Amino acid sequence: MQTIGLPTCTVGEIKNRADLVVYWGSNPAEAHPRHPSRYAVTAKGLFTPTGKKGRTIVTIDVRPTASSRMADIAFQIRPNTDYEVATSLTALVNGYELNRTEVGGVPVAEWKVLADKLKSCKFGIICWGMGITMSRGKTMNAIALLKLAQALNRFTKFSGMPMRGHGNVVGIAQVMTWQTGYPFSVNFSRGYPRYNPGEFSVADLVARKEIDAAMIMAADAVGHLPGKTSEHLRSIPLIAIDPKESDTTKVATVVIPVAQAAVAAGGMSYRMDHIPLKMKKVVDSPWPTDREILERIIAKVVAKKDCG
Amino acid sequence: MSERVAVLDAKQLKIFTDVVCPFCGTACDDLEIHVEEGGRIKTVKNACALGKATYMHYHEDLATPRIHGQPATLEQCIDAAAEILAAAKYPLIYGLDSTELSAQRKAIELAELIGANIDHTSSV
Numbered sequence: 001m002q003t004i005g006l007p008t009c010t011v012g013e014i015k016n017r018a019d020l021v022v023y024w025g026s027n028p029a030e031a032h033p034r035h036p037s038r039y040a041v042t043a044k045g046l047f048t049p050t051g052k053k054g055r056t057i058v059t060i061d062v063r064p065t066a067s068s069r070m071a072d073i074a075f076q077i078r079p080n081t082d083y084e085v086a087t088s089l090t091a092l093v094n095g096y097e098l099n100r101t102e103v104g105g106v107p108v109a110e111w112k113v114l115a116d117k118l119k120s121c122k123f124g125i126i127c128w129g130m131g132i133t134m135s136r137g138k139t140m141n142a143i144a145l146l147k148l149a150q151a152l153n154r155f156t157k158f159s160g161m162p163m164r165g166h167g168n169v170v171g172i173a174q175v176m177t178w179q180t181g182y183p184f185s186v187n188f189s190r191g192y193p194r195y196n197p198g199e200f201s202v203a204d205l206v207a208r209k210e211i212d213a214a215m216i217m218a219a220d221a222v223g224h225l226p227g228k229t230s231e232h233l234r235s236i237p238l239i240a241i242d243p244k245e246s247d248t249t250k251v252a253t254v255v256i257p258v259a260q261a262a263v264a265a266g267g268m269s270y271r272m273d274h275i276p277l278k279m280k281k282v283v284d285s286p287w288p289t290d291r292e293i294l295e296r297i298i299a300k301v302v303a304k305k306d307c308g
Numbered sequence: 309m310s311e312r313v314a315v316l317d318a319k320q321l322k323i324f325t326d327v328v329c330p331f332c333g334t335a336c337d338d339l340e341i342h343v344e345e346g347g348r349i350k351t352v353k354n355a356c357a358l359g360k361a362t363y364m365h366y367h368e369d370l371a372t373p374r375i376h377g378q379p380a381t382l383e384q385c386i387d388a389a390a391e392i393l394a395a396a397k398y399p400l401i402y403g404l405d406s407t408e409l410s411a412q413r414k415a416i417e418l419a420e421l422i423g424a425n426i427d428h429t430s431s432v
């Protein structure tokens with residue numbers, strides 16, 4: 001995304017304007033259950049008064065999903081062909097012919113029909129998910145989809161949006177970007193922020209056994225990182241700050257319970273379209289919030305450094 | 309109707325409206341949550357099954373303060389954590405997805421203070 005830019009919009013614009021929605025490598029019916037009803041499929045908006053009737057819903061995935069059943073057109077492509085399919089569609093949108101009969105296991109004739117549909121909608125959006133970012137090509141796949149959206153903007157209004165998931169992951173990327181200039185994988189060992197995914201990204205740091213202590217907050221690193229890499233985490237001093245028990249808290253040297261954000265602690269978080277929303281506190285917790293714990297740790301670290 | 313009766317019966321029922329669900333990026337902002345006296349969440353309206361479970365199962369599996377598996381006070385834990393971080397040569401701060409912006413900002417401040425690597429799940 002840093003390399004190409006994001007032709008973006010809000011979910012409100014999807015609701016009010018989109019007459020064509022492509023869910024690509026994403027399965028909202030299971031991962032974002034109310035995305036279709038609130039914003040992208042059945043939702044009725046200012047320029048989409050008939051809801052689903054007025055929209056064309058396309059799914060592109062490697063297998064039939066609960067989401068492909070709600071689609072008007074569902075493409076099933078061969079695994080790891082997303083990049084090929086996206087670049088071929090871009091070529092077709094740009095008016096080129098393809099010198100082959102199928103792409104991703106689907107006849108080119110069908111892709112041509114789709115390319116025409118994409119060009120002739122009023123406001124289209126591609127919502128992509130982990131099927132794109134976790135298959136061969138990874139971020140290059142997302143870039144290919146954004147290039148497709150870019151090409152379509154010569155004919156109509158078209159956006160792209162990653163179906164960002166769990167919790168406030170958009171928030172941490174935003175905050176890191178304002179604070180350090182980079183969205184993730186930042187290193188402060190020289191006193192200023194340096195960015196280098198592959199060197200400073202968690203999986204690589206842990207796999208190379210470079211780190212000698214870790215603080216895991218609001219995520220289950222031991223449970224979610226690949227088995228071999230999480231082994232190193234178990235062998236070093238590990239601090240887990242989490243409202244709930246997890247695989248990480250089970251092996252951590254120090255476990256600090258906290259009030260769960262959005263349930264027992266208020267605060268701000270970002271929606272997938274980068275709109276900040278206020279989370280409420282609905283119950284009390286005996287434990288402080290993440291922020292208070294960090295403030296107390298920071299004060300102690302400063303004191304220790306001053307006397308050391 | 310039955311709902312109004314419930315409110316009258318249990319006067320202490322607190323009703324939160326327009327609650328933002330933290331579970332998936334859809335961030336539905338129309339949840340209605342009823343909390344009984346004593347802090348038990350009784351009803352979650354408008355959410356999908358995932359969002360509902362986030363609130364209804366909140367009280368399960370809560371973490372407790374521990375050092376090397378032994379119960380400790382929060383103060384002792386915070387001290388131990390500071391000790392570890394201040395002594396580390398090449399520490400990592402990781403996660404930060406399921407929390408809120410001001411905590412995320414503090415985590416970056418701490419990373420800068422101790423010269424840490426800081427990363428979150430987007431990089432995996």
Ligand code: SF4
Pocket residue numbers: 032033034035329330331332333334335336354355356357358359360
């Ligand atoms: S209610 Fe369901 S769809 Fe809405 S944010 Fe929560 S988990 Fe996502």
